[in-house]
Amino acid sequence: MKLVKHAKSVALALAIGLGSSHSFAAEQTLLNSSYDIARELFASYNEHFAAVWKEKTGNTVEVRQSHGGSSRQAQAIIEGLRADVVTYNQVTDVDILHTRGKLIPADWRDQLPNASSPYYSTMAYLVRKGNPKGVSNWDDLARDDVSSVFPNPKTSGNGRYTYLAAYGYAQKAFEGDEAKADEFVKTFLSRVAVFDTGGRGATTTFVERGIGDVLITFESEVNNIIAEFPDHGFEVVVPKVSFLAEFPVAVVERHATRNGNLELAKAYLDELYSEDAQRLLAGFNYRVHNEVVQAEFADQFPSVELLTIEEIAGSWDDAMSIHFANGAKLDQLQRR
Amino acid sequence: MSLAIASSLPQSPGKRVLPGFALSMGISLLFISLVLLLPITGLVVQTAGMTWQEYWFVVSDPRVVASYKVTLWAAFIASLFNGVVGLLLAWVLVRYEFPGKRIVDALMDLPFALPTAVAGITLSALFAQNGWYGSMLASIGVEVAYTPLGIIVAMSFTSLPFVVRTVQPVLEDLAPEDEEAGITMGGTDLTVFRRIIFPSLWPALLTGIALSFTRSLGEFGAIIFIAGNMPYISEVTSLMIFVRLQEYDYAGASAIASVVLMASLVLLFLINIWQAHYLRRIHGR
Secondary structure, eight states, X not given: OHHHHHHHHHHHHHHHHHHHHHHHSOEEEEEEEEEGGGHHHHHHHXXXXXXXXXXXXXXXXXXXXXXXXXXXXXXXXXXXXXXXXXXXXXXXXXXXXXXXXXXXOTTGGGSSHHHHOSEEEOEXXXXXXXXXXXXXXXXXXXXXXXXXXXXXXXXXXXXXXXXXXXXXXXXHHTTTOHHHHHHHHHXXXXXXXXXXXXXXXXHHHHHTSOOOSEEEEEHHHHHHHHHHOGGGTOEEEOOSEEEOEEOOEEEOHHHHHHTTOHHHHHHXXXXXXXXXXXXXXXXXXXXXXXXXXXXXTTTXXXXXXXXXXXXXXXSHHHHIIIIISTTSHHHHHHOO | XXXXXXXXXXXXXXXOSSOOHHHHXXXXXXXXXXXXXXXXXXXXXXXXXXXXXXXXXXXXXXXXXXXXXXXXXXXXXXXXXXXXXXXXXXXXXXXXXXXXXXXXXXXXXXHHXXXXXXXXXXXXXXXSTTSHXXXXXXXXXXXXXXXXXXXXXXXXXXXXXXXXXXXXXXXXXXXXXXXXXXHXXXXXXXXXXXIIIHHHHHHHHHHHHHHHHHHHHHOOHHHHHHHOOOTTTSOOHHHHHHHHHHTTOHHHHHHHHHHHHHXXXXXXXXXXXXXXXXXXXXXXX
């Protein structure tokens, strides 16, 4: 009882203290529209950024977060959600802000280093304890005794990346022989046990329902799942060749300007490239560009040959029209 | 002449218990326009940009056609199943007294109250190979989760209340005396059910089954978690619509949606006509 009373008075004192600091420094709010599984990551980064911003300008900043499937998030912005910055897991979802809404400039990828992608990941495998099927690379996933789980490429960016990674592998393995690559990916797709609509659904299917021998998802997610379910003894397998999954960021200039947040929004994204922030990102199992941090985390990230979208399909636009559009290659390969 | 006038008198709007025909009719029409015509107009506007050829190309895509088949079959079986089980449940709830009856009655509406995604996740947890039901079914070689059977389970779960709730009131109005009369006159149980109970229930039961069927055609949330979503095998039409929306292809999504909508409307319309006909026949009206 006494303790409660004490706690209350402390809380009151804190509230008064906070209240008084308000009157000296301006309080700013920033809205970050982000992808589904980035909640914990940005909760942590926002804390970091608030401290940096406070030190730099004396202002308090409260970053509000909006999370969801990034295609739907982009749609919400086009329809009027006044987000200041976007931090997505698909280049196409940022692009659409330019093509559909003219909210960002066409050359948004040149505005920040590394094609506006402060961190990246790749597609890796989560296998069951002891890797009983001995899965090590994409060709193992086409074996008829191995079944895999990954989200539907038609409804999930995660699934599209997996498809592209497998296709990129096949292009290399068959030295550009398109017919053979198609045949391989067709077999690979036929070994899928369940197509969930999103990444989290696929994780549930693999972990909770016990379906499939391999779950394919972002390397960062694979590591998070292993940490989250230590009893299952899951293991990570990083294939020798995989896809460079970029996590593009951009200031929604039109909205940030209207909200009076342009400076703040730019600083928010710039800070992602700082050494401290890169260390924080690496702590969430994302690969980063900073060389000092890369050396620190070298054990955690096995070397892998990363294929870019340009190498596999020319560009994202081409990838969409050649592979994912209605009736395009993916549809043909799934046809029975 | 005078007889004709007399018989037509009660039909005239002036004699209604509730006044204000014009106002209530106006509100009804406005409401119908808002909840029904507006979305339909939206669909038409979205698809208006397409030529007939484009429309046909989208709605006759082999994968989409496969999804119609899966959806129609699953909805058909699920609603038939609901017809039998729903009738039984309504019967038990109306005709018998047992402890906990109120609770069971309230639970009937659970599938409506529960978010469908929650229903889907729960069902897939129960029916997966390592789930409670799934492990039992697996021992007799039946797989439910991640097969078309899972779609049927999800559909029948989410639409069961339609049958129970449409049959229940009719059953309550059905006087037990009719049955007793039938038994006294020497009818077997089966004859009494076939000749007395069923004819009175049939229109309500059919409406319930039809509602259950049309609801199942559009179900999405519960199904995608348990269906497995394999192309050509266990993809439902609502998933095809969802895929088009993900691709920002609103016209394509609307085109497929219009097929589902038309199927539902035609079915409900036919049943209404048949029902009016049937009621006229048995009541001689």
